[in-house]
Structure formats: C-alpha cells, structure tokens
Amino acid sequence: xxxxxxxxxxxxxxxxxxxxxxxxxxxxxxxxxxxxxxxxxxxxxxxxxxxxxxxxxxxxxxxxxxxxxxxxxxxxxxxxxxxxxxxxxxxxxxxxxxxxxxxxxxxxxxxxxxxxxxxxxxxxxxxxxxxxxxxxxxxxxxxxxxxxxxxxxxxxxxxxxxxxxxxxxxxxxxxxxxxxxxxxxxxxxxxxxxxxxxxxxxxxxxxxxxxxxxxxxxxxxxxxxxxxxxxxxxxxxxxxxxxxxxxxxxxxxxxxxxxxxxxxxxxxxxxxxxxxxxxxxxx
Numbered sequence: 001x002x003x004x005x006x007x008x009x010x011x012x013x014x015x016x017x018x019x020x021x022x023x024x025x026x027x028x029x030x031x032x033x034x035x036x037x038x039x040x041x042x043x044x045x046x047x048x049x050x051x052x053x054x055x056x057x058x059x060x061x062x063x064x065x066x067x068x069x070x071x072x073x074x075x076x077x078x079x080x081x082x083x084x085x086x087x088x089x090x091x092x093x094x095x096x097x098x099x100x101x102x103x104x105x106x107x108x109x110x111x112x113x114x115x116x117x118x119x120x121x122x123x124x125x126x127x128x129x130x131x132x133x134x135x136x137x138x139x140x141x142x143x144x145x146x147x148x149x150x151x152x153x154x155x156x157x158x159x160x161x162x163x164x165x166x167x168x169x170x171x172x173x174x175x176x177x178x179x180x181x182x183x184x185x186x187x188x189x190x191x192x193x194x195x196x197x198x199x200x201x202x203x204x205x206x207x208x209x210x211x212x213x214x215x216x217x218x219x220x221x222x223x224x225x226x227x228x229x230x231x232x233x234x235x236x237x238x239x240x241x242x243x244x245x246x247x248x249x250x251x252x253x254x255x256x257x258x259x260x261x262x263x264x265x266x267x268x269x270x271x272x273x274x275x276x277x278x279x280x281x282x283x
Contacts (some may be wrong), residue, residue: 006031006038014082026089026193027203036068037085038052039202041076041275044129045116050205051075051083056263059107062100063201064194086201088193094223097192098216100200104185105212108205111183117209134256135186135208136248143171144256159269163187163259166276170252173283177243178210184208184215188221212238215249224278225254234278246283251276260261 003023011033012015021031021038030039041047051067051074057063067075068082075081121129137143144164186208193201208215216237223229237243254272258264 001033003029005042006033007078010038010077013072013074013103014068015071016082020088032085035085037065037083038080041079041081041127042081043115043116044076044079046128046207047081048075048260049114049116049207053080053108053111053205054083057107059202060103060131061199062103063199065201065203081202084191086193086195086203088198089189090190090192091194092188092223092227092279093192093194093231094219094229094276095236096194096200097188098219098222098237098277100192100202101185101188101216101219102212104202104205105182105215106190108183108185108220109212113183113209114207116193117207123191124243130260131186131257134253134260135210137167137256138252139210145168145254157264157266159266160259160264163255163270164272166273167252167259169246170255170280172278173280175245176258177242177245179211179213181209181211184210186215186218188208188215189219189227194267211241213246214249217243217246218253219280220247221250221254221272221275223277226268231278238282244279247279247282251279 004161005021008017011019011021014036016033016036019033021033024030024037025040027037030037054064063086065083065086068084069075070077121132162278166253185205191203193203195201220233220237223233226229240246253275259270260274
C-alpha cells in the first residue's frame with residue numbers, strides 16, 4: 001500500500017509549504033519535512049491528548065518529540081499531526097525500553113484519566129477499538145463479555161480460535177491485584193528510538209489506564225514473542241510489582257488483539273503461544 005503524502009494545505013497550516021516531504025519508516029506513516037515530521041492520525045482525541053501532554057512533559061533520560069502546532073493553534077489538521085523530528089531507529093535493546101517505560105511512568109503518574117479511556121467502544125468499530133476491547137478482555141471478570149455486547153466478533157481463523165482458547169485458559173489463573181492504575185504508555189515495544197549513546201527517543205504516547213508494571217510486561221511479552229529477546233528478560237524484571245499477574249494480563253491482552261485484529265497473521269501466533277507457556281511457569 002502506497003503511503004499517502006501529507007496534502008499541501010496541511011503542510012501550509014503547519015508552516016511547511018516550501019518543504020518537500022520525505023517518507024519515514026519508523027513514525028507510523030510519517031513524513032519528514034526538515035526538522036518536523038507529519039504523521040497521519042488514527043484517532044483525533046488521542047492524538048490531541050498526546051500532543052498536549054508531550055508539549056510540557058519532562059522525562060529523565062528520554063528525548064520526547066514535541067508537538068508543532070498549526071498556525072491556527074491546532075494540534076491536528078485534517079487528520080495529520082506535526083512533531084519535532086528525533087534521530088534514531090528502533091533497536092533490540094529490550095531492557096533499555098523497559099527502563100524507559102519505568103522513567104516515563106514516574107513522569108505520567110499525576111496525569112488524569114482521559115475521558116476517551118472510559119467510554120465503551122461502539123459500532124462501527126475502528127482500529128483503536130480493537131486495542132481498547134483487547135485491553136478490557138484481559139481485566140474484566142469474563143473475557144470478551146463487553147466485546148460481545150458491543151457487537152465485535154473475534155476471528156474465526158485457526159490461529160484466532162487458538163488465541164481465544166489460550167486466553168480463556170489463562171483467565172482462570174488470574175488473581176486480584178492491588179497495584180493502582182495510572183496513565184501509562186501501552187505500546188513502547190518497537191517505538192522507542194535509539195541513536196548510539198544518545199538518550200532514547202519517544203515520538204508518541206499511546207494511553208492506557210493500567211499499573212506501570214503492566215506496561216512493562218507488555219514490552220516483555222512483545223520482545224519475547226516477536227523481538228528475539230533472550231528468555232532471561234522475563235526474570236530480569238521480576239522485582240516489579242505483582243509481576244506474574246501483570247505478565248499474565250499482558251499476554252491475555254496480546255492474545256485478544258491477535259484474535260480480534262483483522263490484520264493478524266498466523267505467523268504471529270507461535271511466538272505469542274510460547275510466551276504464554278513461559279508466563280504459566282511464573283504463576
């Protein structure tokens with residue numbers, strides 16, 4: 001699928017009329033325009049929220065992409081956002097990504113819960129609703145009950161059904177957790193930028209309202225399942241609060257995404273199933 005170049009009127013509104021866009025690979029379809037990156041927005045409220053937070057947030061040891069407002073003060077213009085460009089690319093530095101997560105979530109601990117995280121997804125379902133539904137499936141008493149009420153149907157492919165079966169089995173191993181929820185970034189794997197010895201860079205914040213150790217567990221699940229991480233990664237962060245239960249819910253979350261997302265592929269399931277087996281041994 002050919003990437004869509006930011007329209008001329010969008011570039012003009014962000015003050016980039018005379019700059020030729022260059023496609024980037026690590027910014028969710030973003031285009032570099034000099035020192036600014038224009039990126040398509042999947043969800044307007046989340047994009048505006050992230051820009052507003054990143055405008056003033058300070059995180060120890062982390063470079064944050066700052067939003068660039070349009071000439072009229074907007075963060076989002078016709079489905080595009082603008083941010084300062086950061087040097088770097090994602091690398092398999094998994095422990096460092098977990099460390100970024102912990103520092104970031106110290107800084108976001110006082111942020112209020114955005115209203116859009118409270119709302120139940122409604123039809124027609126969009127991409128972001130899949131992740132909202134999957135997140136809730138990992139925590140609600142009966143996984144996917146709210147999903148069925150909302151009218152979304154899980155995948156019927158063999159790997160999709162296996163994901164649901166594994167999810168249901170893991171749900172019986174959950175125990176109540178006491179760690180309080182707060183605003184966390186729930187999608188750090190593959191989105192942290194590294195440039196040699198420079199501080200890690202972060203281009204966006206994908207908001208969830210969960211414990212910080214859950215967000216760290218999602219990174220570990222992703223790294224073990226698809227990032228080629230060594231098995232020791234699972235134990236190296238075991239001193240985080242309620243780690244076995246956070247890993248359990250992180251695996252359930254990713255299993256639900258796999259079962260629900262229309263672009264899930266059969267090749268992604270074996271790594272996830274292996275991580276689920278490793279997590280069972282923690283419990």
